[in-house]
Amino acid sequence: MVKLQQNVDAIRISTRIEALACCSSTSIGVTRLPFSVESTAAERLVEEWMKAAGMSVRKDGLNNIIGRYEGKDSTAPVLMIGSHLDSVIEAGKYDGILGVITGIEVVQTLRDNGIVLDHPIEVVGFCDEEGVRFHSTFLGSKAIAGTFTAEDLQRADEQGITIAEALKGIGIADPYAYKNSSRTPEELLAYLELHIEQGPVLEKENEPVGVVSGIAGATRFSFEIIGKPGHAGTVPVAIRQDALLGACDLISYIEKIAFKNEPLVATVGKLTVSPGASNVIPGLVTGTLDIRDLNVERKQKAIDAIFSESERIAKARGLQIKFEQVMEADPVYCNEEMIKLIEESISERSGSVITLVSGAGHDAMAMADVTNVAMIFVRCKDGLSHHPDEFVTVEDMGAGAEILYSTVIKIATKQ
Structure with missing residues (x-):
């Protein structure tokens, strides 16, 4: 020195x-x-x-x-x-x-x-x-x-x-x-x-x-959750195809996966709800998912788990959930x-x-x-x-x- x-x-x-x-x-x-x-x-x-x-x-x-x-x-x-x-x-x-x-x-x-x-x-x-x-x-x-x-x-x-x-x-x-x-x-x-x-x-x-x-490497997706809009006062809760509730289930699971795989981090940073009226059941939710980790294998396993859970959520709620990868950084x-x-x-x-x-x-x-x-x-x-x-x-x-x-x-x- x-x-x-x-x-x-x-x-x-x-x-x-x-x-x-x-x-x-x-x-x-x-x-x-x-x-x-x-x-x-x-x-x-x-x-x-x-x-x-x-x-x-x-x-x-x-x-x-x-x-x-x-x-x-x-x-x-x-x-x-x-x-x-x-x-x-x-x-x-x-x-x-x-x-x-x-x-x-x-x-x-x-x-x-x-x-x-x-x-x-x-x-x-x-x-x-x-x-x-x-x-x-x-x-x-x-x-x-x-x-x-x-x-x-x-x-x-x-x-x-x-x-x-x-x-x-x-x-x-x-x-x-x-x-x-x-x-x-x-x-x-x-x-x-x-x-x-x-x-x-x-x-x-x-x-x-x-x-x-x-x-950390980063993978970013856009996603859309397609449900069925309807009158907020006339459609029974049990038969709704509420896209926003599907998004809530998905986001909650993403947080769970992030905790399970620390130090991996996952963020849903943007959501748009349509038609976006107080008296209409949400029929479409679009959003973004950002996942980052230094460990590529662990990150991919988390992504696969999220995809698998999204299929379960979609089936249970009568929705379609689609992901599109928009960015990948090693x-x-x-x-x-x-x-x-x-x-x-x-x-x-x-x-x-x-x-x-x-x-x-x-x-x-x-x-x-x-x-x-x-x-x-x-x-x-x-x-x-x-x-x-x-x-x-x-x-x-x-x-x-x-x-x-x-x-x-x-x-x-x-x-």
Whole structure:
């Protein structure tokens, strides 16, 4: 471990996060969509701080901002540290941003201590992870991983503006320059991401930092339950084909399956009831089902059980229940060697090693297509995220930065 003369500065991290929070199109929380006036303002600040930390700065063809801190061997594979600069609507200040700003702080600490590692370090602020504007996630990291496509350029927002048009609107004349963003496995040593936990485990365990073992795979369905509408006052309960009661049975069973298969999680996040009148028996219910787990086999068994139960419910209530799969994302396992190095860094700081599975998606999922990945989680108050009240203490920011710094030293120093 390299002895520091200048430590990481948690106050500086916090101050910069507060400054970025002002780059928002809403006064409640933070709303910063990609390729917008607000994102451009945020990128200017990030560029300024990257340069102050001793990095050369560039933007790639999809508007990811990349700061590079040169290593002893400029031709050696790069250790990439990153997260995203975009947000959901009326979000908190820390989601994504904490990882970018902490990455910059780590490099600044290296520079301030006169430390040059064997491998170059690049800190990346990805242009779009959340997928709010164009309804497709990980756009920035997919470009670097080489999985962004020409078809993706034609994705449009609610105003009909495509990604290609949005790129032109911020001065990228050739949208097909995204192809120059991609990196090869030979160019990258690894990808490391620090992120708020977005859950309650670290707070429950009273630990500021945890190590991520993997990111859960997700399967998403739309479903419809078809019954028979009728007069609420004249059709006896015993002979009704009430689609909403069928939905209640189904949702209750989904919760039961989730409890039985923890840490699997299952969510019915949207329901629409038709015809939707107080004096009419519901004849149709449509909804969504989202199931996530790191264990693919366990997730599939839960899905099969839900399908089987839906058939029983349909038969018992005289309904039709139909599912359509609309999304499938494979789980991502973090690199075991990198996990061990993060665990060592936590232990050296006299912390207890807490291992977590991420139920939320992160840029590390896309980057896993091109290199080994690992993640560090930082505690957030009440496990709250995607909300204006999202909060991380300065002390926990400092703990996360120290663990990230120590881990970067270990990874980017040749043995």
